[in-house]
Amino acid sequence: MTLQHYLVISAILFSLGIFAVLTRKNAISILMGIELILNSCNLNFVAFSRFVSIPDNPNNIDGQIIAIFGIVLAAAEAAVFLAIILAIYREFGSIRPDEVDTLKG
Amino acid sequence: MEELSLKTFVFYGFALITIASAFAVVSVRNIVHAAFALMVTLFGVAGLYVFLQADFLAATQVIVYVGGILVLILFGVMMTSGRLEMRIHIQRGQLLLGGGISLALLMLLLTVIANTPKWENLTDDGTQLQPTTERIGKLILDGKFLLPFEVASVLLLVALIGAALISRKEIRD
Numbered sequence: 001m002t003l004q005h006y007l008v009i010s011a012i013l014f015s016l017g018i019f020a021v022l023t024r025k026n027a028i029s030i031l032m033g034i035e036l037i038l039n040s041c042n043l044n045f046v047a048f049s050r051f052v053s054i055p056d057n058p059n060n061i062d063g064q065i066i067a068i069f070g071i072v073l074a075a076a077e078a079a080v081f082l083a084i085i086l087a088i089y090r091e092f093g094s095i096r097p098d099e100v101d102t103l104k105g
Numbered sequence: 106m107e108e109l110s111l112k113t114f115v116f117y118g119f120a121l122i123t124i125a126s127a128f129a130v131v132s133v134r135n136i137v138h139a140a141f142a143l144m145v146t147l148f149g150v151a152g153l154y155v156f157l158q159a160d161f162l163a164a165t166q167v168i169v170y171v172g173g174i175l176v177l178i179l180f181g182v183m184m185t186s187g188r189l190e191m192r193i194h195i196q197r198g199q200l201l202l203g204g205g206i207s208l209a210l211l212m213l214l215l216t217v218i219a220n221t222p223k224w225e226n227l228t229d230d231g232t233q234l235q236p237t238t239e240r241i242g243k244l245i246l247d248g249k250f251l252l253p254f255e256v257a258s259v260l261l262l263v264a265l266i267g268a269a270l271i272s273r274k275e276i277r278d
Contacts, residue, residue, distance in 0.1 A: 001116055001156065003227040007218045009120050009153065013127050013146075015211035020131040022203030028181050032130055032143050035174065039150050050157045051227040061237055064159045065250055068241070071169050072257045076264035078174045082181040083268035089185045090274075 006047035013040035027085050027095040031078065038074045042067040116156055123149030136182055144175050161238045 013036050020033025049063020089095050126145035133139045147170045154163035218224065245254045 001113070001228070003224050004218055005116070005120070006153065006157070007224070008215065009123060011211060011214035011218060012124050013150075014214065015207045016127045016131050018210055019203055019207035022206060023131075023199050026136060026186075028178060028185070029136060029139060031178060031181075032139060035143065035170075035178075036127055036130065036146065039147065039170075043150060043153060046154060046157045046159050046162060050159075059235070059240075061159075061240055061244070064162050064237060065241060065244055067159075067162055068165060069253060069257055071165055072261065075169055075173055076261055078177050079268045080264050080271070082177050083272035085181055086184055086272045095185050 003047055003051040006043060006051075010040040010043045010047070013037075013043070025096050025098065027081075027088070027097055030097070031081050031085075034081075035074065035078070038070060042070045045070070116153075119149050119152040119156070123153065136186060137179070140175065140178050140182060143178070144171055147171050147175065158234050159237060160234065161236075161241055 017033040017036030017040065020036065021030050024030050024033065045063040045067045047063075049061060049066075053060065085095055088100055092100055094100075123146055126142045126149060129142035130139050130146060133142060147166060151163045151166040151170075154160075154166060244250050
């Protein structure tokens, strides 16, 4: 396995996540796309931390710790996202992002 | 050599599972099916973490993502989708535009990956799996990541309180 295998997998995951965010009309589907993007970022961090070694510290795992913080942020983001979705559903009766346009001038 | 080829086979299996189920997440029409496809994707990424010798991270991925975030997503689906809204409608123009943008992005990324000489032919150094849990614990609690760790804990508290505050029923008097 080379670094580029992982980078290609991560690039495909990222593009699929962007596709979901751009085309889906349901806020929860958009959240799934965002999770795909975050996963591709984490995969990149871990892959670089494994393959690109720093000369004076070959067993460096800083990338893995960044990925753990990424997972923490994803958990916090998902919780707040779903709370906002529930509030929006209660207010508008729908979670289609293009129907929530009260602030639109 | 036999062992090496088995390893390669399993790696490509995980890569295929991950990409195919991620494709299902963005293409399946039923949102519950999309959520379960996302679960398979998250498991596949955890398997890739194992290949990168990140054992603790793979376990964390399964526990937090599959056990936490996915349950949250399914909960959100149950709370907000009536029988009619389970199906996802996509307009054709938006599909073409979004597909074009993400395909262009993919091509850009692949070009960069293929044309960066520093990243070529980097193979792992062949070291056997050393448990990373102890080193991660030392780095987080006794090393240079202590401050980010504390900030992350405060962030989780803020997110917890904020989510509870936003999603509760408003009492008007």
